[in-house]
Amino acid sequence: MAVEGRSLKDLAVIIRSKNAGPFRVTFDVLFRDRETYRRVCDTGALSRGSVAEAYGVPLASVSSLYEVDMCNAIKLTLVRDVVQGDIGDSDLYGAQQHVPLMDLPIPWSDHAD
Amino acid sequence: MSIAVLTPTGTLGYGYGEEALKRGLTLGPQVIAVDAGSTDPGPYYLGAASALVSRISTKRELRDLIGAGREARIPVIVGSAAGAGSRWHVDWTVDIVREVARELGVRFRLAWIYADIPVERARDAVAAGDVRDFEAAAELAPETVDNCTALVAQMGHEPFIEALENGADVIIAGRACDESTVAAFPIAKGGDKALAIHMGKILECGAFSAEPFAMDVMVGTLNDDHFLLEPGSAERRASATSVAAHSLYERENPFRQYGPGYALDLSGCSFEQTGERRVRVSGSTFEPTEDYWVKLEGVEVCGYRTICIAGVRCPTMTSRIDGLLEDVRAHTLEYFASNDLHITYHVYGRDGVMGGWEPQASIRSHELGLVIDVVADEQELARAACHHASGRLLHMSYDGQYNTSGNLAFPYSPSEIDAGPAYRWSVYHLMRAESPTELFPICYEDV
Numbered sequence: 195m196a197v198e199g200r201s202l203k204d205l206a207v208i209i210r211s212k213n214a215g216p217f218r219v220t221f222d223v224l225f226r227d228r229e230t231y232r233r234v235c236d237t238g239a240l241s242r243g244s245v246a247e248a249y250g251v252p253l254a255s256v257s258s259l260y261e262v263d264m265c266n267a268i269k270l271t272l273v274r275d276v277v278q279g280d281i282g283d284s285d286l287y288g289a290q291q292h293v294p295l296m297d298l299p300i301p302w303s304d305h306a307d
Numbered sequence: 308m309s310i311a312v313l314t315p316t317g318t319l320g321y322g323y324g325e326e327a328l329k330r331g332l333t334l335g336p337q338v339i340a341v342d343a344g345s346t347d348p349g350p351y352y353l354g355a356a357s358a359l360v361s362r363i364s365t366k367r368e369l370r371d372l373i374g375a376g377r378e379a380r381i382p383v384i385v386g387s388a389a390g391a392g393s394r395w396h397v398d399w400t401v402d403i404v405r406e407v408a409r410e411l412g413v414r415f416r417l418a419w420i421y422a423d424i425p426v427e428r429a430r431d432a433v434a435a436g437d438v439r440d441f442e443a444a445a446e447l448a449p450e451t452v453d454n455c456t457a458l459v460a461q462m463g464h465e466p467f468i469e470a471l472e473n474g475a476d477v478i479i480a481g482r483a484c485d486e487s488t489v490a491a492f493p494i495a496k497g498g499d500k501a502l503a504i505h506m507g508k509i510l511e512c513g514a515f516s517a518e519p520f521a522m523d524v525m526v527g528t529l530n531d532d533h534f535l536l537e538p539g540s541a542e543r544r545a546s547a548t549s550v551a552a553h554s555l556y557e558r559e560n561p562f563r564q565y566g567p568g569y570a571l572d573l574s575g576c577s578f579e580q581t582g583e584r585r586v587r588v589s590g591s592t593f594e595p596t597e598d599y600w601v602k603l604e605g606v607e608v609c610g611y612r613t614i615c616i617a618g619v620r621c622p623t624m625t626s627r628i629d630g631l632l633e634d635v636r637a638h639t640l641e642y643f644a645s646n647d648l649h650i651t652y653h654v655y656g657r658d659g660v661m662g663g664w665e666p667q668a669s670i671r672s673h674e675l676g677l678v679i680d681v682v683a684d685e686q687e688l689a690r691a692a693c694h695h696a697s698g699r700l701l702h703m704s705y706d707g708q709y710n711t712s713g714n715l716a717f718p719y720s721p722s723e724i725d726a727g728p729a730y731r732w733s734v735y736h737l738m739r740a741e742s743p744t745e746l747f748p749i750c751y752e753d754v
Binding site for chain 2: 208212213214215216217218220222224248249250251257258260262264265266267269271273275276277278279280281282283284285286287290291293294
C-alpha cells in the first residue's frame with residue numbers, strides 16, 4: 195500500500211500565526227473535522243521537532259504544542275528571536291509567519307487498509 | 308438572570324457596520340463595552356504617548372456609542388484607552404468624550420481610571436521580591452524600571468465594578484485586561500465569574516469569532532450556567548467552530564488562562580450551536596489565585612530611527628545583494644565609529660517578512676524592496692548614517708555591473724525619513740498588588 199504525502203495546507207482549513215504577547219508567536223492549525231484532525235495528530239508529523247526544523251530554530255524555541263480536541267486544532271508557539279517592535283523585528287503582529295506550516299509534509303494515504 | 312453585552316468592534320476606532328450596530332441594539336444589551344488597545348501594535352504608542360487610532364475615527368465611534376448608550380440608558384465602557392492606556396491616553400480619550408457630550412447635548416456621570424505605575428512603586432516591589440518574570444525570560448532589574456519611559460499595569464474587572472457602583476454611565480479606563488472591560492458589568496450584576504471572563508475573552512474581539520469574521524458587532528448574553536454569542540449583523544453567524552477557534556486566538560495555552568487574581572480553566576468547555584446564528588458556551592471554571600498579580604507593561608527608548616526605502620531591479624545586483632549590503636554596513640559603522648549605531652536591512656523579495664525564520668534560500672523575484680533601517684542614540688546620527696549608507700549603496704561599483712549610473716530606485720525625496728524615537732518593551736512582568744483596586748485610581752465628573 196503506497197503512502198502518499200500531503201502538505202498540511204491540503205488538510206487544514208485555517209493555518210495562522212499571531213503574537214501571543216511581545217515575546218512569542220502562536221500558530222493555530224484548524225482542521226475541518228475530528229477525523230482529519232485525529233489522523234494528522236496520529237501521524238506525528240506536526241511535532242516540536244518538525245516545526246523547529248521548518249523554521250530553522252533550536253528545539254528549545256518551540257515553547258509548547260497542544261492538541262486541542264475542543265477545536266479540532268493543533269496549537270504551537272515559538273519564542274521570537276527578536277522581541278516584537280525591537281530593532282530588527284520584521285513582523286510587528288507576527289501575522290505572516292505561517293507559511294512553513296502550510297508546506298509541512300504529512301504522510302497520508304487515501305487507500306483504505 | 309440574563310445579562311447581554313454588546314461589543315461594537317475588536318478595537319475602538321477600527322469600524323463596525325451601521326446595520327450591525329442597529330440590529331445589535333435591538334437585542335437588548337444592558338451595556339456597551341469595547342476594548343481600545345493592545346500590545347500588538349508595538350511599544351511606540353506607550354512610549355511616545357501617542358494614540359493608536361486617529362482622533363477622527365475615535366470621536367466618530369464614541370459619538371455613535373455614547374449616543375446609543377444614552378438613548379438606551381445603558382453604560383458605555385472603554386478599556387485600554389487610545390491603544391496603550393497610560394495617563395496621556397486616558398486624558399486624550401476623556402477630552403473627546405467631553406466634546407461628544409457637548410455636541411450631543413447629553414449629560415451623564417463620567418468615570419476614568421488610570422493604570423500608570425509610578426517608578427518608585429515598581430522599584431519597591433522589585434526590592435521586596437514582589438515582581439516576577441512573565442515571558443521576558445529575565446528578572447526585572449531596578450535600573451530597567453528607572454529607564455522606563457512609561458509603565459502601566461493591566462487592571463482586572465474590579466476597578467470597573469467600583470466605577471459602576473458609583474453610578475458611572477461612561478467609563479474610560481487605562482490599560483486593562485481585554486476580557487475585564489467586557490466582563491465587569493456582568494460580574495457586577497452577579498454573573499458567574501468564569502463564564503463572564505470567558506465570554507469577555509471572546510467578545511472583546513468583536514465579530515472575529517463569527518463567520519465571516521470581521522471588525523464588527525458581537526452580542527454576548529450571560530445566563531446562570533452558560534453564555535450565548537450572536538453577531539449583530541444579520542449577514543454573519545456564530546458557529547460552534549468559529550467560537551471555539553477563537554479561544555485559541557493570540558494566546559499560548561488554550562486550556563488555562565491567567566488574569567489578575569485568577570486562573571481560568573477552559574478544558575471542560577463545550578461549544579454548541581443553538582439556532583442558525585447563535586452559539587452556547589458552558590463549562591468554563593475559575594480559580595482565584597492566592598495573591599493578586601497584575602501584568603506590568605513598560606517601554607524604554609532604544610534610540611532614534613531613520614529609514615530609507617529603495618527598489619532594486621537589476622539582476623546583477625540582486626544576485627550579489629547580501630555581500631553588497633554587508634559591505635555598506637561595515638563601511639558605515641566604521642565611518643561613524645559609534646557604539647550606539649544599529650543598521651538593519653529589510654530585504655523584501657529575500658526575507659523581509661520572515662527574517663531569520665525564512666526557509667526560502669534563493670531569491671526568485673525580479674525586483675527587491677529594500678528598507679535601510681538605522682537606529683542611533685541621536686536622530687542626527689541616525690539620519691547621517693542612513694544617508695551615508697544609501698548613498699554608498701546607490702553609487703557603488705561591483706563586478707558584473709551594467710548600469711554605472713545608479714543602483715537604487717528611490718520613490719521619495721527626501722530619501723531618508725526620520726521615524727523619530729524607537730522604543731522597546733523592557734518590562735513585561737507580574738507584580739503583586741495589595742488589592743485589585745489600589746493601583747487604579749478613579750476620577751468622576753458629571754458631564
